Amino acid sequence: MNEVLTGLSGGFGVALMPLNLLLVLIGCFAGTLIGALPGIGPINGVAILLPIAYSMGLPPESALILLAGIYYGAEYGGRISSILLNVPGDAGAVMTTLDGNPMAKRGEAGRALSISAVASFVGGTIAVILMSLFGPFLAKFALTFTPADYVALMVFAFASLSSLVGKNQVKTLMGAAIGLMLATVGIDANTGVPRYTGGIPDILAGFDFLVVVIGFFGMAELIHLVEQQVSGKLKLLPIGKSFVTWKDLMQIRWTMLRSSIIGFIIGVLPGVGASVASAVTYGTEMRMAGEDRKKFGTGDPRGLAAPEAGNNAAAGGAMVPMLTLGIPGSGTTAILLGALMLFNVTPGPMMFEQRPEIAWGLIASMYIGNLALLVINLPLVGLFARMLTIPQKYLSPLIAVLAFIGVYSVVGNPFDLLLIIGFGIFGWILRKLEFSLAPIILGFVLGHLFEDNLRRALSISRGDWSILISSWESIGLYVMAVLIVILPVLVSYRNKRKA
């Protein structure tokens, strides 16, 4: 414990130097703006700005602090377009649309933005605290997580989503199945055989995640808006001056705490990122809400706070394996890892001994960055909310242009622009049929992870299925998955009998 405190105080010494303080503020602000653009999330933000940071000739710890600031800033910013436009900026922000956007539609954009800012702050800060205290221990735990355990985790994630979102459970399941089917496209890693690629070389490597999100959410939403505009059904959104209240905070305090811890643990596991964390936390909160469950999806503050605390905590958690083991836990941390190597810093246990100013400076800057984000974001809530007053005829083309540029700048293949249009039309048709689109995205993300890990596990066991229940972690997760499905049924049955 002493080590941690000494390290941290040294770290704050580095992070509080005027230059580094300025850089973390600039990074957070720029990150928020980058994250707010549909299609450009933390990965692209950091990837685009890495060469710039390198060429500025900053000392390594300062450059990293700048990049890390952009990383959390973009995680924060992703919620803005989710709430205001129903277009998630990145994968982790998909669940944020479910309750955030209905609030904005009620004229509570300011309240939604400020609640999510607070939830993000709590999630981010709890993650940093847990990281400083238990980082190395947790990294070792993450290593013991085998492919079979990941399968159990995915089953748990599916279970916590099973009755989620959408009034019609059959349609929710069908949506998830569509997502799963999309996830099977591309070269199969275990046999090397191209699946469902139809001879099109552009999709040999599968659909890019960004393309699926922007297509199903961004484009579908746009077509929907244009349709409403043409048919004259478009309602002007009420813009009330609303803000987070003390009552809101009291209502969501336990939600934020639970979601932060769950999000952090999921974030620590390599390969499982903010999207899984936000899905699991949302599902968990919905289950915990009991009879209030029906309010989720209609603009409930808890449904907004859970994924926001969860995805920001996961972003912090993903730093743990990178800093302590030199193994990136997510796409963004892989780029940060590349940045460390660029500055001739070797991440891993040695870094805390050899270059403490970098390791602890980075951690201290996360404390400061989270605070900075809260301070920057709360006053700007009114400004962001006013985005909705932009007339629809300007806003729709603007979103379209941003989405196209976002996808093209990241993926760089014109074929993907056709794909987002195709997915957009498909998504719009599904919307007309009253499908909820979130299960499709989640099916796509979880499907990839589920299949990859299931087949890894079965390769390791030579096809013996018992490997799936061979560890306590797995069994625990399966038990939780069963409980999460049957508990609400049991509770409501008992309540009925009492009544």
Add this chain to the structure above:
Amino acid sequence: MKKLFAASVVMASCFFGSAHAADIKKPECIAPAKPGGGFDLTCRVAQGGIGDKLGNPMQVSFMPGGIGAVAITLFNTTRTDDPNAIVAFSSGSLLNIATGKYGEWTENDVRFLATVGADFGAVIVRADSEFKTLDDLMNKVKADESSLAIGAGGSVGSQDWMKAALLLKAVDRDPRKMIYVAYDGGGDALTGLLGGSIDVYTGDIGEMTAHLETGQLRVLAVMSPDRLPAPFADIPTTKELGYDAEWTIIRGFYMGKNVSDDAYDKWVAAFKEAYGSEEFAKIQHDKGLLPLNIAGKDLDDNVKERIQKLRAIAKEAGLIQ
């Protein structure tokens, strides 16, 4: 909507479509992948290493899609004679050609130009593994090829799988009976190795620099023809240990099939000049590559021979009929 799309297509073609000028007026290096990977790195070495030999600054552009298939298709349909552009390739691309992943396009549809360096396969285990030497490992494989789990970052039929298959073939065991676990990239595979899910990781030596001093891993052998320079000088090669399993990851460039000899020779000359310079050696080293400098006809022959070998191995391993 339509207009918007048209606009972005126009933007896209401005980005890609360099004019067919007679000289290397607008040197362009195409990385057929997203930014940040090995192809990006290959282009960066060219940009820094031969940039000043071309007269004009070199631009790097990205053309992801189908593990390089999109780029090779483009250079066989519309840009077959573009004198300005070079496209990055690696042994992985050669393997894709050999196994027919690029459809109708083969090694005879492009002109191989020059290399920027190499990396080599490595056989890696945990520090506390029962395998202290490569012999320990190979004896176990000989006794039963499916007694241990080998994993790496690529799918079955990829370079990473090929390295494992070659090891099995070196002791006359059937690669098809191997327990191979396909991870999503080297980082994931390393996690699997450290966590005990797999017993052996067939990775690359370049990525091991960062892990050599941590003491968590042991490199049993490197799959290079000769011993490598420091910090890898203490690691034996598969060849000296008596196993015929070599895997060189070659990194370089190709051009369109119909590029004039004049343009091709200019590029070759620029590369050959750079090979002699200290800056080039430094950039090569800084990017984690080991020296392997071949340009022009020599490379074209070298690559075609490699692909023939790969075809033979792929056929034996049951990857192609």
